[in-house]
Amino acid sequence: xxxxxxCQKNAPRVRPSTYANGIEIDDRxxxxxxxxxxxxxxxxxESGGEKKTLVSTASDICxxxxxxxxxxxxELCRTYFIDQFRMPPSWWSDSSRKSNGYFGCxxxxxxxxxxxxxxxxxxxxxxxxxxYKLNAFIRWNKSTHQTIVIxxxxxxxxxxxxxxxxxxxxxxxxxxxxxxxYPHLVGEVARLQELAVWAIRDRxxxxxxxxMSDGRPQPDYRHxxxxxxxxxxVTETLDVSVQTVQRMLARHRELMQxxxxxxxxxxxxxxxxxxxxxxxxxxxxxxxxxxxxxxxMANEIQLAFNIVAQHDASTSVKIGLATQxxxxxxxxIAFVTLTFLPPTFVCAIFSMSFFDYSADxxxxxxxxxxxxxxxxxxxxxxxxxxxxxxxxxxxRVSPRSGRQRFNTGLLVEV
Numbered sequence: 276x277x278x279x280x281x282c283q284k285n286a287p288r289v290r291p292s293t294y295a296n297g298i299e300i301d302d303r304x305x306x307x308x309x310x311x312x313x314x315x316x317x318x319x320x321e322s323g324g325e326k327k328t329l330v331s332t333a334s335d336i337c338x339x340x341x342x343x344x345x346x347x348x349x350e351l352c353r354t355y356f357i358d359q360f361r362m363p364p365s366w367w368s369d370s371s372r373k374s375n376g377y378f379g380c381x382x383x384x385x386x387x388x389x390x391x392x393x394x395x396x397x398x399x400x401x402x403x404x405x406x407y408k409l410n411a412f413i414r415w416n417k418s419t420h421q422t423i424v425i426x427x428x429x430x431x432x433x434x435x436x437x438x439x440x441x442x443x444x445x446x447x448x449x450x451x452x453x454x455x456x457y458p459h460l461v462g463e464v465a466r467l468q469e470l471a472v473w474a475i476r477d478r479x480x481x482x483x484x485x486x487m488s489d490g491r492p493q494p495d496y497r498h499x500x501x502x503x504x505x506x507x508x509v510t511e512t513l514d515v516s517v518q519t520v521q522r523m524l525a526r527h528r529e530l531m532q533x534x535x536x537x538x539x540x541x542x543x544x545x546x547x548x549x550x551x552x553x554x555x556x557x558x559x560x561x562x563x564x565x566x567x568x569x570x571x572m573a574n575e576i577q578l579a580f581n582i583v584a585q586h587d588a589s590t591s592v593k594i595g596l597a598t599q600x601x602x603x604x605x606x607x608i609a610f611v612t613l614t615f616l617p618p619t620f621v622c623a624i625f626s627m628s629f630f631d632y633s634a635d636x637x638x639x640x641x642x643x644x645x646x647x648x649x650x651x652x653x654x655x656x657x658x659x660x661x662x663x664x665x666x667x668x669x670x671r672v673s674p675r676s677g678r679q680r681f682n683t684g685l686l687v688e689v
Contacts, residue, residue: 336422343427376515378522387415387453395467396508398474402501415453458550471509475568478502482575494579506569513562520555
């Protein structure tokens with residue numbers, strides 16, 4: 276189903292209250308109605324097989340709102356648009372569908388065809404977002420100045436705004452410019468981009484004004500990176516929008532030069548040129564603010580990392596001081612132990628049964644005292660050798676299994 280809005284100058288006067296689905300402004304009558312494209316492509320028997328057309332030649336302005344995805348999925352519908360309006364087949368390709376913006380123009384003997392695509396990202400509550408796509412194909416007749424605007428996937432709110440802008444009272448000579456509709460389109464893009472930039476700015480400002488928490492900081496890094504991601508997308512769409520408007524201006528200058536050579540009315544072309552230049556300047560300034568939002572958000576993320584690192588560093592210092600205090604205590608214990616170790620060793624030697632003391636005979640040493648040295652010396656040497664071997668080899672980490680292997684061959688899971 277397609278929503279069709281047509282305007283005809285000098286049409287028979289009809290009261291707006293009695294005109295079905297229509298409005299009357301000055302000497303222009305607008306008619307708005309849904310159209311079934313399949314009924315046009317395949318006429319029924321009631322119409323006698325007569326082939327219908329989507330746009331009447333009697334209409335001065337025709338706004339067509341359609342779904343691009345629905346037409347892409349219908350081969351007959353797609354073929355009808357290509358044949359009826361000479362739309363480039365590449366416009367329906369996946370590369371055009373996945374593009375983030377473009378502008379094209381084609382000049383024939385009878386028509387000037389232009390098409391443009393804009394994307395804007397609107398961030399809503401709780402970091403939800405919605406992508407708005409403004410995709411328009413415009414055909415302008417050189418002789419009659421009839422303008423056909425085909426807008427794809429246009430949200431109802433934006434479609435209503437287009438109708439209000441185009442239907443507003445004004446000079447009918449504006450239609451003499453082949454790109455008279457683009458200031459309305461780019462103006463809507465500028466309005467959406469401004470909302471997107473300020474939505475990001477409000478979130479960045481909320482992060483900047485958030486008070487510091489007591490204790491260890493707990494930044495919501497996921498939330499911070501989501502805001503940064505939205506800011507990058509908004510800047511990207513602004514970059515593409517500015518480039519697209521610049522291509523429009525370059526092409527419009529060429530068309531103005533051709534009008535000068537033909538000595539045709541170029542006043543309205545100058546007006547469209549001025550409006551497009553203004554929106555180019557406006558979008559460029561919005562881009563600078565969006566870049567500022569990106570930098571401010573990156574600064575906040577870096578600040579959050581630094582604050583957490585500073586807090587963890589101060590904790591590490593406290594742990595180090597506590598460890599140092601424990602080390603002093605252990606040194607004291609070790610010194611006391613070493614102080615009493617020699618007397619303890621002497622006591623242990625003389626308390627063995629190899630020594631005997633009596634008041635009459637004095638000291639007596641057993642002839643088996645050599646057994647003590649026979650066991651003590653090898654055992655000591657073996658212990659020292661085992662310690663030396665362990666200290667040299669240490670732990671080995673297996674790169675394949677991710678497990679640690681001790682020098683003795685034991686596997687320790689990590």
